[in-house]
Amino acid sequence: xxxxxxxxxxxxxxxxxxxxxxxxxxxxxxxxxxxxxxxxxxxxxxxxxxxxxxxxxxxxxxxxxxxxxxxxxxxxxxxxxxxxxxxxxxxxxxxxxxxxxxxxxxxxxxxxxxxxxxxxxxxxxxxxxxxxxxxxxxxxxxxxxxxxxxxxxxxxxxxxxxxxxxxxxxxxxxxxxxxxxxxxxxxxxxxx
Amino acid sequence: xxxxxxxxxxxxxxxxxxxxxxxxxxxxxxxxxxxxxxxxxxxxxxxxxxxxxxxxxxxxxxxxxxxxxxxxxxxxxxxxxxxxxxxxxxxxxxxxxxxxxxxxxxxxxxxxxxxxxxxxxxxxxxxxxx
Numbered sequence: 530x531x532x533x534x535x536x537x538x539x540x541x542x543x544x545x546x547x548x549x550x551x552x553x554x555x556x557x558x559x560x561x562x563x564x565x566x567x568x569x570x571x572x573x574x575x576x577x578x579x580x581x582x583x584x585x586x587x588x589x590x591x592x593x594x595x596x597x598x599x600x601x602x603x604x605x606x607x608x609x610x611x612x613x614x615x616x617x618x619x620x621x622x623x624x625x626x627x628x629x630x631x632x633x634x635x636x637x638x639x640x641x642x643x644x645x646x647x648x649x650x651x652x653x654x655x656x657x658x659x660x661x662x663x664x665x666x667x668x669x670x671x672x673x674x675x676x677x678x679x680x681x682x683x684x685x686x687x688x689x690x691x692x693x694x695x696x697x698x699x700x701x702x703x704x705x706x707x708x709x710x711x712x713x714x715x716x717x718x719x720x721x
Numbered sequence: 722x723x724x725x726x727x728x729x730x731x732x733x734x735x736x737x738x739x740x741x742x743x744x745x746x747x748x749x750x751x752x753x754x755x756x757x758x759x760x761x762x763x764x765x766x767x768x769x770x771x772x773x774x775x776x777x778x779x780x781x782x783x784x785x786x787x788x789x790x791x792x793x794x795x796x797x798x799x800x801x802x803x804x805x806x807x808x809x810x811x812x813x814x815x816x817x818x819x820x821x822x823x824x825x826x827x828x829x830x831x832x833x834x835x836x837x838x839x840x841x842x843x844x845x846x847x848x849x850x851x
Contacts, residue, residue, distance in 0.1 A: 545764030547757075554753055558746060563732075563739045572741070576749055583753045587760050646738045668733050699735070708735055 535599045542590055553599055554583060560669050561607050567653050567665040568611040578614050582607040600670060604680045608662055652702040659683070660695035667692045 541549035561582060565575035586606045593602050653661050659681055666672050666680060678688040700708040732740070741749065 545761045547761050550757055550761060554750060558749060559740050562741045563736055566739045572745065576745065579749060580752050580756065584756050587757055649735050649738055668736055703735065
């Protein structure tokens with residue numbers, strides 16, 4: 530889906546178009562789930578957060594300024610929903626079931642994927658929430674620091690610092706091979 | 722500055738491992754669709770209701786306009802037409818007949834003969850008195 534179509538989709542959703550809402554869900558389902566995983570740390574709560582965020586977004590879609598992109602606004606709603614979910618202490622205390630349990634085409638590979646995912650979630654859990662969200666949105670959507678700052682409600686410089694420190698911490702934890710520095714970070718390092 | 726299109730070119734590996742599997746995706750999509758259906762229907766109703774509200778607002782305005790125009794149309798009818806109707810009615814006396822009748826019968830009753838005589842007496846007594 531071309532992002533330039535989002536304002537049109539939003540207008541159609543505002544008039545109750547089911548297909549347009551389905552297109553927005555299709556576009557942001559995976560990335561929303563990953564962002565919620567980064568904040569909440571397990572897939573069951575991430576599912577709840579994503580579902581609630583889409584419904585809250587639908588309820589409030591009239592608040593979205595005409596012509597504005599849906600994505601950054603949706604991530605603001607999603608982050609707020611996830612933080613509320615965590616704040617109310619309704620997080621389940623069950624053990625995370627690896628995604629491999631429901632797949633099974635290549636159990637060894639899926640088990641390895643599950644372990645890697647647990648490692649990543651553990652590494653993310655050690656970061657402050659703002660850094661987690663900033664790094665995830667930066668790598669997930671390729672948002673600019675200005676867009677990330679808008680989502681997090683911080684200054685642009687703060688967003689830049691969150692991404693820098695977050696990526697550096699993840700690289701230290703996961704290793705250079707699984708978390709390579711990007712071009713901008715190399716430039717930042719060179720400047721220091 | 723970051724490139725806003727990176728998300729569409731694919732995710733880095735560390736994020737790919739967090740992507741939901743197909744079963745999770747299907748479950749999520751179904752639950753979102755189920756929860757969204759009544760809200761979307763309500764939005765469609767809302768638009769219909771907006772149209773209905775406009776219709777209900779415009780109906781009395783249209784009725785008032787119709788009454789106004791009807792009133793104006795009746796007011797434009799010539800007044801002379803009704804006068805002719807009255808004048809041509811055989812049961813209603815014409816204005817000239819009414820004046821004739823009043824001068825012949827009502828005036829003598831209003832000024833009786835005795836009152837004129839008394840006045841002559843008074844005037845005579847005034848002029849002859851030394």
